[in-house]
Amino acid sequence: MTAQTERTQQIFQVNDTFTWLREPLLRRLPDESLCCALFTGGGSDGDLRNVVAAIRSDDDGATWSQPEVLKQLSGQSAWAPSMMVHAGQAHIFWFSSHDRHRYRKVNHLLSTGSDGRTFTEDQTILPGWNAERGVDVRHGTVLRDGRVLLPIAWLDPVRDFDPETWVDRGTNRRYGNFGWGGVAQNNQYCVGVMEANDAFTEFTRHGRVTKSMPGWEIPGVPFFENAIADLGDGKVAMLIRADLTNQLWRTDSDDGGLTWGEPRPTSIPNPGSKPRIINLPDGRIVLFHNPNKKDYDDVRAHSHKYRTPLEMWVSDDGMDTWQQRETLVPSPALAQYPDGFYDHDAHCIYLVWENDRTISFRKIAV
Template identity: 25%
Template sequence: MTATSELPADGRLRPRRGGGWAAYLPTPTVQCHAANLAWLPGGDLACVWFGGTQEGVADISVHLSRLPAGSDTWLDPVVLSGDPTRSEQNPVLFSAPGGQVWLLYTAQVAGNQDTSEVRRRVSRDGGRSWEPPTVLFPAGGGRGVFVRQPPVVLASGRILVPVFNCVSVPGERWVGNEDTSSVWWSDDGGQTWTEAAVPGSLGCVHMGVVVRQDGSLWASFRSRWADWIWESTSTDDGTTWTEPTPTPLPNNNSSIQAVALGGGVLALVSNPTSAADATERRVSLYDEIDDEGIREVDGPQVAEPQIDPDRQTAFWGVPRAPLRLSLSPDDGRSWPVFLDLETGDGYCMSNNSRDGLNRELSYPSVLPGPDGDLHVAFTYHRRAIKHVHLPADLVAGLLAAAR
């Protein structure tokens, strides 16, 4: 296993075993996490993630790097957020109607996700410069709001932004036990928004929306219970949703992402593990943080949680590996073909990046290229963002097997 200190984090794409190319993006911070890929106007490939000392600390900010069209090397990142009082996380880039590029991200106080609001910055020159941030979806009513997956624009022009709601429980610190999902939709280009709650979505988060061939919507969810990837559908442009139900695909209470490749084929990247594969359990996502928001990173903060037998609780600590690409030929109804992009033990009983304790391969973003190729970016041990570029012939072979 390659030590993270030895990674060639120079952004250069190099041939990878199994075909295609891979690069470790230039990442100057101790911790890096939660990548998202997007195409920018003009053809550059962009990647955003959050970086800093450690998740939940106020020096966590959004970073953006770009791979210029025709180039084999990612550029040094620029920092796009800098609130000294909040941890700014889960960035998403979105090509909005009218030629705008939106950056959406979350801003929370320390490890308290129930304080999170969703902020937006707008670029009118293809991501070169950005307007000051504004609050798109505020916290309130006992819940914080988080984004993770890209917005979707429907044929009608409606914009859908899937979110998850981090709900406060009186007398308890947030640990994810009461989280639910919603979709915010706008029919006027993002000027006004209406929330559509997903019924029965307790424990279903990181909702991602895909448009099926028949125009209906299919959504996939990460599970706080670390059991399965869950799914829901909508037949009225996201105004209402069915209650989520489990798929046969395992989930480890870590992020997934799915995208349509055309012709009813979907690509999904995830960790195919669950609580059934775990030998240890963490109290929560976050290591200890003191009153000033400074994370204690001297070692794993692991203890036996107090579990109420009459209440389902979030499961943290399932290994976040391998990182798997799965393909569906029928709009997400079956997943007969898969390819493991990266393997390892996926240890994630601590988020400590300073001492290299975390070895997760997680939080994938998957994006089709213009020539039938496929791009994936993900967290590598929380010390780097790795980009894998699969060529069109390799993807075509997988698609042929899926069909």
């Protein structure tokens, strides 16, 4: 069956004030408006001018507001990698850093107040975890048993290392996209999940998934930007971005995310870009991603040019096979960082993605 889609709208474009953008996040807020959060303001990841911003729609996506700044810290960079709406509140997980090294970050949680619209409550979270150079919190889901799980990624040091004083002395440039040289050489990339209570005031970490690679210049496969799917009966699956491997990797849990199995490569091509998983009420799983491979030795090319096409794959057997595959944005157009949600009333997915300069929006009936 072919998904019915509305036309694609361009809802944001960089300008003289917001000169760059990354990773839009789309949710319906408790007040029923649509909110698309992003980080922007500087010229790249880690720019100290970056802020957490948002655009909004009060007419179900027909029109969109001008961007507003939600959070800005003087002299610090901002990233905003995930947003979740639960128990009458919207929560943006974001982190700040006083320099370009995201691994020196501090985790924050920005939440809506009583009106279900205005982000007023900001707090520092996971303070005991920041010793591991911060935690990258990704898109969470409410399991069928009511528990809230959010995929996370972090670094475990394997030797003493200070990224502020480290000098690159010839590390292969193919590692530069994800590790800034010495960071990748001196740390093990780990993924897992964290469980939140309904008020998002307590978080418990579960799992530590890694894959050592003897003979590599770095300790292991660079796992991050992971996504989870609820398979039912206590089973949860995780797909993982794994740079240098040209594939998404997978690990599974049989106990609701408390423990995880050995990670393994899938047959799903990936150029080093974020996958997005959305669970549908009928049990199907939808994957938005870039099924492409990257030439990691092509250090002269724009690092994102391989993030194309943008496709939607649908599985009805727990992601073992994919019964439906549709191209939303064909090659060679850049289309990265897809995000969105399933709307139970409209019976469709509200989706956004970006290409470094614009954010696109589309509704897809499923």
